[in-house]
Amino acid sequence: MPTLKKAAGTKSTTKKSSKSAKVETGPVPPYGEAIRGAVARGDVQEMKNLAESSRKWIADAQAALKQLDAAINKTKKR
16 A cells, blocks of 8 residues: 655654653453353363463452552552
8 A cells, every 4th residue: 555755844743752662461361252252162171271261360350459449548548
């Protein structure tokens, strides 16, 4: 696909930051699409593995949420 050239003398509208934004990534939570896909494929072992990892992810997320709530409540008491 051909690209458009900018007119001579025009400035770019994009800003370049001196700091690069690095996104930290971790485990990908098992979204509904992955779960529905496993069910549609009918692979029992895949479904069992996904169920196990989903339960672990949910437990980890709940524990993190409890920590977050505790930190919020701690700051409210100040």
